[in-house]
Structure formats: structure tokens, C-alpha cells
Amino acid sequence: MRDYLHDLSRPSSPGHAAFPRTRLRRNRRWPWIREMVQETRFVAANLIWPIFVIEGTNRREPIHSMPGVERLSIDLAAQAAEEAANLGIGAIAIFPVTPQEKKTEDGRHACDSKNLICETTRAIAAKTGNRIGIVCDVALDPYTSHGQDGLLRDGYVVNDETIAVLCEQAVNQAKAGATLIAPSDMMDGRIGAIRDALDESGFQHIGIMSYAAKYASSFYGPFRDAVGSAKNLASGDKKTYQMNPANSEEAIREVELDIAEGADIVMVKPGMPYLDIVRRLHDSFPVPVAVYQVSGEYAMLKFASQANALNEQSVVMESMLAFRRAGASAILTYYAKHVGQWLAE
Numbered sequence: 001m002r003d004y005l006h007d008l009s010r011p012s013s014p015g016h017a018a019f020p021r022t023r024l025r026r027n028r029r030w031p032w033i034r035e036m037v038q039e040t041r042f043v044a045a046n047l048i049w050p051i052f053v054i055e056g057t058n059r060r061e062p063i064h065s066m067p068g069v070e071r072l073s074i075d076l077a078a079q080a081a082e083e084a085a086n087l088g089i090g091a092i093a094i095f096p097v098t099p100q101e102k103k104t105e106d107g108r109h110a111c112d113s114k115n116l117i118c119e120t121t122r123a124i125a126a127k128t129g130n131r132i133g134i135v136c137d138v139a140l141d142p143y144t145s146h147g148q149d150g151l152l153r154d155g156y157v158v159n160d161e162t163i164a165v166l167c168e169q170a171v172n173q174a175k176a177g178a179t180l181i182a183p184s185d186m187m188d189g190r191i192g193a194i195r196d197a198l199d200e201s202g203f204q205h206i207g208i209m210s211y212a213a214k215y216a217s218s219f220y221g222p223f224r225d226a227v228g229s230a231k232n233l234a235s236g237d238k239k240t241y242q243m244n245p246a247n248s249e250e251a252i253r254e255v256e257l258d259i260a261e262g263a264d265i266v267m268v269k270p271g272m273p274y275l276d277i278v279r280r281l282h283d284s285f286p287v288p289v290a291v292y293q294v295s296g297e298y299a300m301l302k303f304a305s306q307a308n309a310l311n312e313q314s315v316v317m318e319s320m321l322a323f324r325r326a327g328a329s330a331i332l333t334y335y336a337k338h339v340g341q342w343l344a345e
């Protein structure tokens with residue numbers, strides 16, 4: 001044994017040269033030193049909590065593909081935002097579940113100042129003041145009868161015509177009190193157009209968090225159940241505008257353009273299967289990166305925990321650390337409230 005150790009410690013043995021004098025386990029010996037040398041941490045302020053909102057009052061509905069997540073009526077959503085603010089959570093992201101009868105080919109309801117996302121924004125702003133950020137999603141899928149994020153012409157989602165509606169939608173949300181506008185539609189050029197539209201309407205101070213590297217992922221399945229767009233989309237997909245999961249170089253181009261057009265924060269979505277993209281963007285651009293732990297990731301963690309295959313709190317907290325280690329500043333997660341509570345314990 002002695003000879004073996006000696007052998008490894010020879011300078012001619014690269015990587016092992018310093019053993020046995022160097023022992024990395026020394027810095028792992030006690031809790032105090034593990035915490036002292038810990039390279040990344042996260043706090044509740046790093047979190048953004050996506051919530052699903054329905055019409056009515058005092059109503060909550062379970063989402064079967066996302067156990068533990070509920071669709072909430074506006075009053076309960078405002079209450080949830082208040083709880084999140086008290087936990088120090090950075091922001092809340094509102095996703096409206098639009099009643100089918102309000103969905104149309106052109107998704108016009110997106111621009112109605114009395115739609116669900118605007119009413120919820122006002123209710124949350126009234127209850128929380130500026131103690132928590134209010135993120136509003138810009139895309140037409142909650143409002144279109146076909147479930148696509150943009151306008152459909154001959155089966156194709158048209159870019160420039162869609163942008164005109166997105167600009168109106170963004171200004172509509174800003175007027176209701178949104179504090180961060182989050183375009184998730186992946187049309188080309190929409191960040192610049194939305195920036196101009198916001199500025200022209202006096203919303204120079206309202207930031208844009210771009211879903212810049214958003215992939216055409218199968219991990220969005222439960223979300224589409226939650227907002228009820230799955231049946232509208234039917235056999236359709238979003239591959240003509242969302243990114244190919246095989247691509248990484250292209251994420252650089254997407255983000256380069258979005259920054260040039262005025263994005264304040266750029267997002268990678270989904271999260272855990274795309275940590276390489278988070279790291280790459282963080283290393284390539286001096287702009288904050290957000291990451292979205294999407295519905296399918298939530299479902300994986302939740303169902304495995306329910307089956308006692310995983311310890312829920314440990315794996316969720318580990319996933320938060322992994323996002324931070326990869327370089328994310330903001331983490332969108334359906335676990336935000338739980339994480340906030342676990343951090344407060």
C-alpha cells in the first residue's frame with residue numbers, strides 16, 4: 001500500500017502529484033468548513049414562482065399532471081403572492097387559464113384590459129405593492145383557439161403580424177401593473193419591437209425578461225394541461241419557432257440578438273436538461289440568466305417523491321443549487337413557495 005501511494009505522489013504522475021500531502025477531504029470534514037468553502041448559494045430572492053389563474057372567487061382546482069399545484073382564482077392568487085412576498089421570493093409569474101369561449105383564431109383577448117392576467121396583476125399589485133415582482137408572459141397561446149403562440153396563416157405561425165399583437169399585449173400588461181414583461185413566443189425581432197412599444201407608451205422602466213433560448217421541448221406537457229391549451233394544440237407542435245433541442249450554437253445567436261434588441265434578462269427553458277446552455281450563456285454574455293424548471297421537471301421530481309424513490313426536499317434543493325452553479329441568477333420553479341419555506345426553516 002505504501003508503495004502504491006508513493007507511486008501516485010510522484011511528480012511524474014499528473015493530477016495525482018500532490019497526494020498524499022494534498023487531501024481534498026480535509027475541506028469536507030466538518031459542516032462548518034463545508035459551508036465555509038461552498039462556492040454557490042441561493043436565496044428566496046433568486047426565485048420566480050409561476051402560478052396558474054382561473055376566473056371566479058375562492059376557487060382552487062387541482063392539476064392532475066402536477067400534484068400539489070393548483071389553479072387559483074384571482075383573490076387566492078393575490079393571497080399566494082402576499083405569502084410569497086413574505087417569504088422573500090423575488091417575483092411571481094402569472095399564467096392565465098382562459099375560458100374556451102374567450103379563445104379565438106386571432107387571440108384578441110390577449111389585448112383586453114379586463115382579461116385574467118391583467119385583473120390578476122392589478123389584484124397582486126394592490127395587495128403587495130412593490131414587495132414582489134409581477135412577471136407577465138407575452139405570447140398568444142392562452143388566447144388562440146389553435147393553441148399556437150402566434151397568428152396562424154395557412155398552417156404557419158406568421159412572424160411579423162404576430163409581433164404587432166404581442167406589442168399591444170405587452171403594453172396592455174404594463175398598463176395593468178406588470179413589472180417584468182416576459183415574451184415566451186420565440187418570434188424573431190419581438191424583443192426590439194416590444195421595447196419600442198413599451199418606451200413609446202411611457203414604460204421605459206419596465207424590464208424585459210426574454211425567453212431567449214426556449215426549446216421545442218416535450219417537458220412542457222403538464223403546463224399545457226394546466227392552462228388547457230393541450231387540446232387546442234392537439235397534434236400541432238411549436239417546432240417552427242421554438243429551438244431544436246439538438247442545438248447549442250444557435251442559443252448564442254438567439255441571446256446575442258435579444259441583448260442587442262434590449263433584453264434585460266435572458267432565459268433558458270427547460271432547466272435541468274439544459275444546464276449546459278445556462279453555463280454557456282453565463283460565460284458568454286454579461287447579462288443575468290434566468291432558467292425555467294418547467295412543468296415536466298416538476299412532475300418528475302414530484303411523482304418520484306410520491307413514490308418514495310426520492311427525498312423531495314433534498315432533490316429540489318439540490319436542483320436549485322445546480323441552477324445557481326451553472327450560472328443562473330433567477331430560477332422559475334413551481335416549487336418556489338416550498339423552497340422559500342424550507343429556506344426559512
Ligand code: PBG
Pocket residue numbers: 137139141149184185219220221222223224238293294295296
Ligand atoms: C407558452 C409557454 C409554455 C410554457 C411557458 N409559456 C409552453 C409552451 O411553449 O407550449 C411552459 C412552462 C412549463 O412547461 O412549465 N408560451
